[in-house]
Amino acid sequence: MALIRRRIMTAAVAVAITAIGLTALGPGVGQTSSHREAPLISGDPQRDNTDTYAFVSPDNPDTVTLIANWLPFSEPNGGPNFYKFAENTAYDINVDNDGDARADVVYRWWFFDNYRSRNTFLYNTGQVTTLDDPDLNFFQTYRLEVITKSGTNTLVRRGRVAPSFTGRASMPNYAALSNAAITMLPGGGKTVAGQFDDPFALDLRVFDLLYGADFSEIGQDTLKGFNVNSVAIQVPKSAVALRGDAGRNPVIGVWSTTSSPRVRVLESDGDQTQFGGYQQVSRLGMPLVNEVVIPVGKKDEFNASKPVDDAKFLKFVTDPEVARLVQAIYWIPAPATPRNDLVAVFLTGICNGCPGPVQVDLNAHRLNQDADPAKIKPSEMQRLNMSIAPSPTENRLGVIGGDLAGYPNGRRLGDDIVDISLRVVEGVLLPGHPAAVEGLSDGVDSNNVPFRTAFPYLALPNMDAVNTQ
Amino acid sequence: MRPQWKTAVGLLAAAGALAVAACSSGSGTNTAADTPLNLPPASAFKTGTCATIATPVLAIGRFTHDKAKAETLTVEDRKFLVDNGELVKAELAKADKALSDQMLEMLVSIGFVRIQIGKTYKPELLAEVENQRTKLQTMCTN
Numbered sequence: 001m002a003l004i005r006r007r008i009m010t011a012a013v014a015v016a017i018t019a020i021g022l023t024a025l026g027p028g029v030g031q032t033s034s035h036r037e038a039p040l041i042s043g044d045p046q047r048d049n050t051d052t053y054a055f056v057s058p059d060n061p062d063t064v065t066l067i068a069n070w071l072p073f074s075e076p077n078g079g080p081n082f083y084k085f086a087e088n089t090a091y092d093i094n095v096d097n098d099g100d101a102r103a104d105v106v107y108r109w110w111f112f113d114n115y116r117s118r119n120t121f122l123y124n125t126g127q128v129t130t131l132d133d134p135d136l137n138f139f140q141t142y143r144l145e146v147i148t149k150s151g152t153n154t155l156v157r158r159g160r161v162a163p164s165f166t167g168r169a170s171m172p173n174y175a176a177l178s179n180a181a182i183t184m185l186p187g188g189g190k191t192v193a194g195q196f197d198d199p200f201a202l203d204l205r206v207f208d209l210l211y212g213a214d215f216s217e218i219g220q221d222t223l224k225g226f227n228v229n230s231v232a233i234q235v236p237k238s239a240v241a242l243r244g245d246a247g248r249n250p251v252i253g254v255w256s257t258t259s260s261p262r263v264r265v266l267e268s269d270g271d272q273t274q275f276g277g278y279q280q281v282s283r284l285g286m287p288l289v290n291e292v293v294i295p296v297g298k299k300d301e302f303n304a305s306k307p308v309d310d311a312k313f314l315k316f317v318t319d320p321e322v323a324r325l326v327q328a329i330y331w332i333p334a335p336a337t338p339r340n341d342l343v344a345v346f347l348t349g350i351c352n353g354c355p356g357p358v359q360v361d362l363n364a365h366r367l368n369q370d371a372d373p374a375k376i377k378p379s380e381m382q383r384l385n386m387s388i389a390p391s392p393t394e395n396r397l398g399v400i401g402g403d404l405a406g407y408p409n410g411r412r413l414g415d416d417i418v419d420i421s422l423r424v425v426e427g428v429l430l431p432g433h434p435a436a437v438e439g440l441s442d443g444v445d446s447n448n449v450p451f452r453t454a455f456p457y458l459a460l461p462n463m464d465a466v467n468t469q
Numbered sequence: 470m471r472p473q474w475k476t477a478v479g480l481l482a483a484a485g486a487l488a489v490a491a492c493s494s495g496s497g498t499n500t501a502a503d504t505p506l507n508l509p510p511a512s513a514f515k516t517g518t519c520a521t522i523a524t525p526v527l528a529i530g531r532f533t534h535d536k537a538k539a540e541t542l543t544v545e546d547r548k549f550l551v552d553n554g555e556l557v558k559a560e561l562a563k564a565d566k567a568l569s570d571q572m573l574e575m576l577v578s579i580g581f582v583r584i585q586i587g588k589t590y591k592p593e594l595l596a597e598v599e600n601q602r603t604k605l606q607t608m609c610t611n
Contacts, residue, residue, distance in 0.1 A: 219588035330580035331554065333573075436581035436594060443588040 040300040041282050045071050046086035047258040049282040050228055051200050052093070054254040054382050054410040057234055058390040059454055063189065064237050066093045066107070067413075067456065068256035068284070069198065069228040074164075076227060076462050080121050082164035083195060083229055084140055085111035088274050089260050091231055096253035097242040099365025099376035101308040105240050106147040109193060109231050111161065114139050123164070128171050131160045131180050139163060142193055144185075144233075155191070159183045162194025165227075165461040175460055182455065189235035190455055197449055197459035198228045199413040200287075203442045219443025225466040232456035237386045242368050249368035250387035251349065253379070254410070255285030255307065280304050285381035286346050286408070287417045292322055293346075307379035310347065314378075317342050322425050332434075335427035345408050345424060347378040358429055362399070363409045384410030396445055400428055413451045413458065418442040502537035506530075509610050518564040519609035522572070525553035526606055529575075533599035541590050547583055554579045571608055575601040 041048045053067040068091070074083045085091065090110065094103035116137050117125070126135030140161035146153050162181035165174045182192045204222035237246035262276035282303050284290070293316050294302045302313065320342065323334035335341075344356035349364030361367055363383040365376050391405040396416040398406025400423060407415040422440045427433040449459040508530050514523035532549060536542065554576055561569050578598040585594060 326580075326584070330584050331558065331573075331576040332580040332584065333577065434577065434581065436578075436585075436597065439581075439585060439589065439591060439594075441585070441589040 039296065041303055044260075044281065045073075046084070047089055047260055047281050048072055049256050049258050049284040050198070051287060052254060052256040052284045052382060052411070053199075053413060054252070054384045055412045056237075056384075056386055056388070056390050056405065056410075057455065058457075060234065061390055062236060063234050064240060064252070064384070064386055065232065065234045065455065065457065066095075066254060067230055067232040067458065068093050069196075069230045070258065070282075071229045072198070072226075073223075074195070074198075074227040074229070075466050076165065076225070077167075077465050079166060080123055081138075082123055082166060083227070084113065084138075084164070085109070085142075085161065085193070085229055086260070087111055087113055089258060090278060092257045092259070093231070093233065094255050094257060094381075095240045096307070096365075096379075096381060097240060097249060097251075098368065098371045099251075099253070101253075101306070101310065101377040101379035101381075104148065104242070106145075107155075107191075107231075107233050108145045108147060110143045110145075111193075112141045112143075114141060123166050124170050127169070128163070128177065129173065131162075131177060136163060140193075144191055146239075155185050156183050159191070159193065162192065164195045165463055168463060174463075178460055185233075185235070187236075187239070189233065189239065191231070191233040192456050193231045194229065195227050195461045196230045196456070197447070197462055198223045198226050199447055199451065199458055200417070201444050201447045202418045203444050221444045221448050224448040225462045225464060225469045227461040230456070230458055232458065234455050241386070242370050245370070246386050249370050251363055251365050251367050251383060251385050253285075253307075253349075253365065253381035253383050255283060255381040257284075258282040280306075287411065288421050289346065289380055293317060293320060295321065307381055308377060310377075310379045313380070314343075314347070317346050317380075320425055323427075326426065332426065335430055335433070341427070341429040342424070343378065345429070346380055348376075349383040350408075356429065357431060362404065382411055383408070400424070414446065416445055418444070500537065500539035501535045502533075506534045509606070514609045518560050518568060521563075522557050522560050522605075523609070525556040526575075526602060526609070528553050529579075529598065529602050530606065533595050533602065536595055537599075538592065539595075540592070541587060542582065542595075550579050550583060568605075568608060571601070571605045575605050577601075 048070055050069045050072045055065055057063045057065045070085070071083050090108050093107045095105040096102060097104045116134060120137060123138050124135050125137050128136045142156065142159045142161055143154060144156040144159060146155055160181050162178045165171060171177060178194060181194050182190055184190050200223055201221045202223065203220050205220070238244045240252050242249035257280050259278040259280045261274035262279045263274065265273040267273060280303070283305065290299055290302050294313060295316065298313065318338035320339060326332050327334040340355040341357055344350050344354050344358060348354045350356070350358050350360060350362040351364035351366050352359050352361055354364050354366065363385040365371050365383070366373060367385065388404050388409060391403050394406060394412060394414055395401035395403035396414055397403070397420055398415050399409055400420060406412050407417060407420055419441045422442070423437055426437045426440060428437050447459070451457050451459055508527050511523035511527060514520045536546065557572055558576055561572055564572060575598065578601045582594045582598055585591070
């Protein structure tokens, strides 16, 4: 591993319910951060997938942890209905372990609303001390399924979602509620669903600052104080590895998706009817892809697309708009195209013989000994080499910072995606890049609150009003 | 143009550059370099593109000297760099390749300062601007 690290460093320095629904959503027929990234999904926050994470569990390295988030910009005091997952919606974390750009393992959460009383406007009618507390008026339950080519198995039949944190008076020990929602899985592993702090940290004013060409105030974490709804699952590596053998086949591709009923009819009594099968409406693998790589005319299509069809988006990776904008505004020349370095990072993974200047075996499906090279297709997803041990001291810059256990080898909660992406897009992996590229940053280096050291690692949800911070 | 007029225009240009640079550095903190400022007169720039870009190149030279030890740059500093950089950029198409390449090198170094003004700024970025500016100045005066 040290050799790989040295070679990477050398190169860096020199250079995704019903039987009908299930049929439509099964693996094999298969399917950035990205807060409000596309026109259609920005109007549907319950299904708007913001980020996906995949990493070897630091405190349990025989397992891998997969996390996906929804409901961007959840202000902590957004009552009285607060924040819930949508019903009749498939929340999926997809795993491709053979590189054919189709899901081989899908973890799918279905959520259900429960009211103890519909004769009050209150989320909770008193202090809530347990998940079963009768004062918790509204709560959600979920069913977790794992779908493989051999069929669908229910892992959790009626799990409890950790409620929205409605206040310290209402929930004096929220940590206990959240931790009680962690559910053990048959065959090993655990899962949780609920509200957490948004782990992404960045200055989103970049969209204004870019055109103002004034980065003088960068460094404010736009997402500080906001929450998201998350699903997290920790499973043995063998559960997701090709042929169950993480030793021979350590690389997995991961993306999350949300799928919604195609037709919704609003009834005159306030009820609604949904039918027509399911349509994928959100997709997230590598962070920032749909946000700043895919043009607005293709964003909704990307959210509905499957990795197996990613060839149609190739040109946006090989000739990225961001680099051209930086050149036009800041006079910093865009690296020469086609950007094979970006093809490797976003579409194939990095390996000896993969496209691009970094010729080391890091995280390409090609590294799986039982994968058929002829069936491997370039596609956008996070690629994680599970054989790389977690770093005792994480470097926020991940691989380009010499820490091979970080982004773009999967993605950890603390990886500084904006700094890494900005540097990579400006050519840090290319030989002869300007030294100043290695210092590019949005000025936000870490999350506003520390991550936890045990599953699900996410920080507990914020409670203080965002406009008081 | 008669020689004495060239000198006068050169002096006026240098004075203008001094005035612009002075306006851009209103802070009471001494952020100037320890070494004395040593810039040629604008009249020393070769005729043609070099003479045309003399004023902004010298203005940037005074700026890099005055801000050499600054720990951060301001919005006004950014505007100064943009305005003078644009004056150089406007002449790119008229310059021969060697000169335009060096003009671009200076502009790129300015770009890296502009994109990292504020919390991510490092004095080394401005030092690189001065390094590239000096090369351009040398090319124009030798």
